[in-house]
Amino acid sequence: MTSLTVRNLTKSFGALKVTDDVSLAVEPGEIHAIIGPNGAGKTTLISQLSGQLGSDGGSVSLGDRDITRLSMPDRVKLGLARSFQITSVLPGFTTLENVALAVQAREGSSFRFFGTVAREEALNRAALKALAEAGLDHRADVLAKSLSHGEHRRLELAIALATEPSVLLLDEPLAGVGGEDAETFVANLQRLKGRFTMVLIEHDMDAVFQLADRVSVLVYGRIIATGTPQAIRSDPQVRAAYLGEEEEAA
Template structure:
């Protein structure tokens, strides 16, 4: 487990400051939730952490290592994994194949041209473990394109887990997942807590308050409050920014 430190991160698209001087320190093993209204720049922030986007200024560090200039694959090798808000899996692969490929990526030996990869027990077993941690082992042999939305969310998580990350970036893992399904998913996440350093972006406030050690509130690209769920819930500034839209912080 490693800490994740974000220092004075800035990113603009034209005149729009989507990330405005964000500093954040996530402790090893902490589950740190980032909440904020739509358009606050949460996904843009995660993309800069994962390396899909590069920041204009500021820095991102894993432990003591500055990773601001590294590409996404390089960051993954250092133990940073992300799941996507909009499902991004390999639709023509089975769930197991999706995850087995992530295991293969971690093992770093993909220039093998002859052995039949589908029969490699080591890849498949590690993939199965990740699938069951995400609660999807029963659907391992189903093509990803035939899985339900909720199952896609679980597959996203399983793929991220299979890269054996030190830090997990979860971008709205519960997006669009309904009622009972969401509860099961939160239970799965609860089990992962403490094993990884986790940055969680989530709209589902029940989930956030059930899972998070600390919460940061992002509004118009800047962090207006950080603290325990309880402290953030009672912060007047947060209430003003967040609850102005008649939304209850449950």
């Protein structure tokens, strides 16, 4: 059984078809990358998969469960988490608190009005574990708004990890991260590989070809090819639509 199945998904903004009959079958444990030029509709697709955006047609299934009509919070509870391309954290909360909230969401009731949540060791411990996995545990005490850009990207990842997803949607986790930072980040993701299924949107082609088991190419809202990184690299249609541009630019 596939982890995440997308059938004939569509979305239009006015006359513009942003997601045009997209079908995907993401296998358990794989990293499935979605690449495509700017404006291809990658973030829209992720938002539809996560439930942040409604779809005009088609269906999304998590395992064998149809989740097309479920809200984002309900999808998260079933194990489908996402990270954001543009860092979206709680700026006035510490790094640890940001993650602890995700643990709390997964772990039980938030209708508790008395105990001091900051002293709940189980929450803090689980949050620290997720922070460590994202390589950010040394910054647990810092307010999220004081983090550097690279650290924000790690926090995004840590929060997503703390929800203990079965499928994780990563929207350009490396956006704006360069050099060594990017390398350690890729190594981080590599370590997480196999623990859950990942759908990865990424512009950094080195990272994509290092990490992905399969790659789908999205152009103008349509998937024009799906295959192994090698197959995609040599696909003439893909080269024409996407990779070629980069080579010319370079």
